[in-house]
Amino acid sequence: MAGHELEPVIGLEIHVQLRTATKMFCGCALGFGEPPNTRTCPVCLGLPGALPVANAEAIHYGLMIGMALDSELAPVSTFHRKNYFYPDLPKGYQISQFDLPLCSGGKLGKVNIHRVHLEEDAAKLNHAGASGRIEGADSSIVDFNRGGTPLAEIVTEPELRSAEQVGEWLRLLRTTLRTLGVSDVNMEEGSLRCDANISLRPTGSDQLGTKTELKNMNSFRFIERGIRAEVERQRALIEEGESVTQETLHFDPKTESITSLRSKEEAHDYRYFPEPDLPPVVITEAMLARAAAELPELPAAREQRYIDELSLSPESARLFAWRAELADYFDAVRASEASLEPQQAANWVTELQGRLGDQEAVDSNVTAASLAKLASMVASATINQGGAKQVLDQLVEHGGEPEAIVAAEGLEAVGGADELAPIVAEALDANPELTERLRGGDMKPIGVIVGEVMKQTRGRADGKEVTALVRQQLGLS
């Protein structure tokens, strides 16, 4: 391997909790924070004699996801049983899909989709004791409220090449799913969960290396950090001439450590077979028509619309379209001040988001109306860029109205020869040496003069205007 660059090969398996009214195979309402085991029935408790009935709404959501991902939708889809023992799995098998998933193939952004299938979520285990895991727990208790929640499992082809790409693509997927309205897609609450299959290979090779599976990371940050750590772990192994072992891994974000959950030898034989309690799902024209009719505008279409209709830069269009909350916020800013140039509005939304980190603009102190007001004050030269950024800082920090802040802080733009000319003249007088050099055609010191003027005006002057005045007063054309 020495002498070759190594590239990561990453495929994702994403579990999405669907926002149906009831569970995947019974009539229980979905549980969110209710007292344990209050959203249960004989079916989702796996009581003797109970039988599953597939949730038609979950199938509908599955079809919408398949359409959004440009998948091929199966005319007939079947459920299978995935057999294994665990206390969070009351029947001793999970009802999932195997060789006839609801959706096959597809593409989102630049990443090809392998398949999308429906299944049921497991119950939630709580382990009492120091380990926090079932091994070594003093006791473990099961809350079946979550058990049976509908899940769509989305599997990508192994086409991602870095942790950053994974993060960017997952945000696009989350936006797509949120736009569809099929899921809350909240990673912290577990309605969007991601496993990553990771391997390394010499750059340019078409072979796949031995992969490991990194399980259940519950935030974008942890996913990116986990993948980065695992890529480095594998890289170190390979560079030392050792081989990667196929295994399932757990990333601990607190310690940044990666531990093995089980090796390939310990892997389950799930003994998949067709679920005899559920007839095959036949996808009718009516079902397809309904799913198609309910498809909202998807990120790719929104991106194109921003470019075509609003003449946004491709960068702004993608930034917003791939983050639906941000695009919605941008739309709200424009709606609040109709005269704003869309790209100007976009620049101010981008400026704001840059100050917010992981926080969404809509959740910040800055209302769309106040950002719109600020942008239009800049557009009308009531305030200049520098002053506006100071106002934005205040808005982010404390909220409030831009006009009030401008008035209170005296940040109105200083402009026009009447106001600025004396200040420029003063700055030239105070720096005779530099003024001489400028007169002599050496323009390097002009920045110092402009800086002096800005200092005097506390940034309220427009740099270009100051430069023009300097040249005018020194008789330079």
Place this chain on the structure above:
Amino acid sequence: MSEELQALSAADAAAAIAKGDLGRGELFEHYRARAASDELNAFTWVAESMPDSVDGPLGGVPIAVKDLFCTEGIPSQAGSKILAGYCPPYTATAVANLEAAGAPILGKTNQDEFAMGSSNENSAYGPVQNPWDRSRVPGGSSGGSAAAVAAGLAPWALGTDTGGSIRQPAALCGIVGLKPTYGAVSRYGMIAFASSLDSAGPLTRNVTDAALFYRHLVGRDSADATSVSFPEPIALPTSERLDGITLAVPAALVDGDGIEAGVRDSFEAALESARGLGATVVSCEIPSAPYALSAYYVIAPAEASSNLARFDGVRYGLRVDATNLDAMYTETRHDGFGDEVKRRILIGTYALSSGYYDAYYGRAQRVRTVVASELSAIFQTADFIVTPTSPTVAFGLGERTADPLAMYLSDLFTIPMSLAGTPAISIPSGLSDGLPVGLQICGPAFSENRILGAAHALERAIGFDGSSAWSAL
């Protein structure tokens, strides 16, 4: 009075109650007392009193219910130690339908554990004795239900049939047993053995009772995705003739080894009766029949291995405490399941294992498709397929327990219809050395009305009297 009561069929008793000639409480108490003094081990639980409201067309004629059905607040143990004392929080749809029609629960009946067996000897609650000869088995797995009806301890009973579990014990006990079209009766609340084969049906004293009982059993259930609504109402049979009816006899199967001479004689006599009623008897072939038994003993255990995974000691039933999770699972299932259940879980787990699936489960499913298409082809030219229900009469307790394969052969004639999902009835065709022989009549899917009609005509012609098996009054 009690002899007169005992002599009434369930349908007659319902009519007498409807006319006001018989009190429903009196009828219930008559059978309750008999069930409570059961010496055959047919019952695992007997009601203490009649429920308050028993209105409906069945008029209060009580039912014995196989312990495989969940009954709210009443032990439902499926013949297994792993469910000892388990009282479900809900009632199976089939039972609820009968209760709603006015048939209160008299008791729960013994069975082979999880319906796996042909002799009722695989019950954690002990074997059941055949009322015709107490040294013999009643058949299985609905052995308790069959023995209870045959002994006159219950007017009628609810059983289940996966590979013959209604028909074979009905035959061995000299009563009528109907296995419905797959899906005609809800499986919700029936503890699953093999989901794609399980069906629930009546065990009764005569064909009319079977029709009346079945009328209130069928129906689409929104809780069972595999259930369907029956395309027509179930009629009470009136046929007395079989004119124009063609009966097909699978010659190679019926002429094969292992069929007892007495059974063959009784079968031939039944065919003669049928001819006398105007039927034409022809020969047919089910070439896949020899493979049907093998296919069944792959498919049923495969599904069972998965269906029985829920008995893990976590939520209900037996739990054997141990030092860790895997040990708890192992010890619980080791102690809770009997040998036959363990055998089938092992067979089924193996058959579904990665690398073996196609060779076993996949191939068995293909055999199943072939069996179904062969039966369907026969029904193009014949109305019914007829066979003896069981190759033998009731065998001795303990006689076959050491030889599972010999036990599995009990289902030779009943399994093809289970694989095809088609309906079949067993009616008594007579006695062989004092023990009942059963005649099986099978038709295409949803032909129950026609099957019941033909069975009714033959029943009249045969004139079987099972009252000698009623235990002493």
